Amino acid sequence: SKLLIATANKNKVKEISNILSSSFKAFCTFSDFDLDSPVEDANTFEGNALIKARYGSTQTGLPTLADDSGLCVDYLQGEPGVYSSRYAKEGDDIANYKKLLKNLERVQYDDRMAFFFTSMVMVFPQGQEITVSGKLEGYISESPKGKNGFGYDPVFYLPEYQKTLAELDFQTKNRISHRKKALENLLPELRGE
Numbered sequence: 552s553k554l555l556i557a558t559a560n561k562n563k564v565k566e567i568s569n570i571l572s573s574s575f576k577a578f579c580t581f582s583d584f585d586l587d588s589p590v591e592d593a594n595t596f597e598g599n600a601l602i603k604a605r606y607g608s609t610q611t612g613l614p615t616l617a618d619d620s621g622l623c624v625d626y627l628q629g630e631p632g633v634y635s636s637r638y639a640k641e642g643d644d645i646a647n648y649k650k651l652l653k654n655l656e657r658v659q660y661d662d663r664m665a666f667f668f669t670s671m672v673m674v675f676p677q678g679q680e681i682t683v684s685g686k687l688e689g690y691i692s693e694s695p696k697g698k699n700g701f702g703y704d705p706v707f708y709l710p711e712y713q714k715t716l717a718e719l720d721f722q723t724k725n726r727i728s729h730r731k732k733a734l735e736n737l738l739p740e741l742r743g744e
């Protein structure tokens with residue numbers, strides 16, 4: 552069966568379709584239907600994921616999965632949080648993580664704890680809605696490292712690997728990420744367990 556991934560973010564599509572490749576045969580996204588993304592005006596990850604998933608399912612009649620995610624930094628009271636994609640006014644990935652590094656200037660390692668969070672909502676055309684979430688803990692590094700991934704991956708340091716997420720290869724990120732953990736929670740629900 553075919554799954555609509557309700558996003559305009561190509562990196563999310565790559566990661567989600569890779570993680571779900573054994574459960575769904577085909578994937579499509581907003582651009583395949585010439586749909587623009589809906590306005591995300593909720594102030595929680597779950598609220599924004601619901602907006603995107605309901606919109607996608609209503610517009611296409613397909614089972615639809617949305618991911619609303621972001622980086623939460625303890626020292627910054629959870630910022631950038633739901634504003635992760637538009638933290639800096641330029642709104643691109645590099646400007647976003649540069650602003651974050653600036654806001655953490657001279658903050659020592661122990662106080663640089665952070666986590667990625669994703670809320671995922673699956674909506675079926677018949678109306679059933681399933682919400683799951685996933686979290687990945689780490690530290691904000693002092694400078695960017697690595698070329699893989701997207702967003703804040705170059706500044707997200709994993710002590711277990713002594714690497715940033717952007718230094719891990721695609722398959723390794725997809726084995727440990729917040730996205731993987733959320734989808735692990737989703738699959739048993741889809742099987743009705």
Ligand code: ITT
Nearest residue numbers: 558559560618619620621622635636701702703704
């Ligand atoms: P859609 O709303 O179209 O899905 P978006 O990129 O705007 O795409 P969000 O509103 O959920 O999505 O914002 C997520 C932001 O959080 C994303 O742009 C990154 O800056 C950050 N982010 C989320 N997951 C990440 C990951 O795995 N690695 C690095 N940064 C991530």
